[in-house]
Amino acid sequence: MTDRHTHRVIPLQDLRPETLPLPTDALDPSLRIQPNGLLADTRGRALRDLRISVTDRCNFRCNYCMPKEIFDKDYAYLPHSALLSFEEITRLARQFIAHGVQKIRLTGGEPLLRKNLEQLVAQLAALRTLDGTPLDITLTTNGSLLVRKAQALQDAGLRRVTVSLDGLDDAVFRAMNDVDFPVADVLAGIEAARAAGLGPIKINMVVKRGTNEQEILPMARHFRGSGMVLRFIEYMDVGATNGWRMNEVMPSAEVVKLIQSELPLVALEASQPGETAQRWGYADAHGRHDPALGEIGVISSVTQAFCHSCNRARLSTEGQLYLCLFAEKGYDLRSLLRGGASDVDLANAIGHIWQARNDNYSEQRSAMPLDSGAAVKRVEMSYIGG
């Protein structure tokens, strides 16, 4: 393990972001944007995927997301009154769906720390997309509370979960979550999710060179043939507190090569437009994909930017709309909601904000000098979800 205390310079700063002013046309009744699913941003990207953060708290202190030095016992989390209520979230979700959103992912912090989350799931599960089909509702979790929550979530209408798991070695895992949480309890949570019928389960592993790359092969062996999809994510310069360095990024191409050296893989087609992961299937003895062995995904946000197809919006815990994971500021939808805006006003504001969107941070990072991404100001991932 790398000793982060000898390598990190943690900036002390106010992490609460300011908000962006709404586009001037956003509330002009004569400039209505018809919510019909045809909305596109300045790069022609549709709005299809909404990530909703339901809490800024987490019970883990992963160094790349919520390092202990910043998120300590004195850290001022948002008061409950600042969080969007489930009714407010559902009302906003309805307006996003009117503009074409088909998938909602609940995130945090750790979303299962939000009390009675299953009630929100039930409210969202009752919504329908523009073509009348149920929403694709999923949730990203660290898995620590799944044993207790999986069945209630499934009963409420959740269909799938993605579990973040950065290694199988208990010592590595305990060190990475930095709260000494045992890996066995997360594996039990994954089993509980499977038993409850939440699937296909995705497992997200952030690979950080010098920290957990030795876990790649054990993870691949463990989840091969399990029916779960293991995805390897390049360590990103999210937020401003994780002290990111390019030499800690292990490119996805290297991950694939390493797995190939023991477990043959074949490239698979994307299963849907805007998919963030490149798919690789485990091959049989004839070099063909064997569905029984399953597949992996690699998410190369650093080495192969996929901004051109990014159809994701992010709603923060307190109702700010972020157009990019790496944005510095968001648009304050909560003030609109609580200021008496009608549904038409809300949909119109969302439409104008999306129409003006130009974000492509990962593409820009590719053109920046090495490591300069670490100095760019941006919102913390624990505030808007990954």
Ligand code: SF4
């Ligand atoms: S950097 Fe921003 S725009 Fe590019 S893929 Fe990531 S979230 Fe989307």
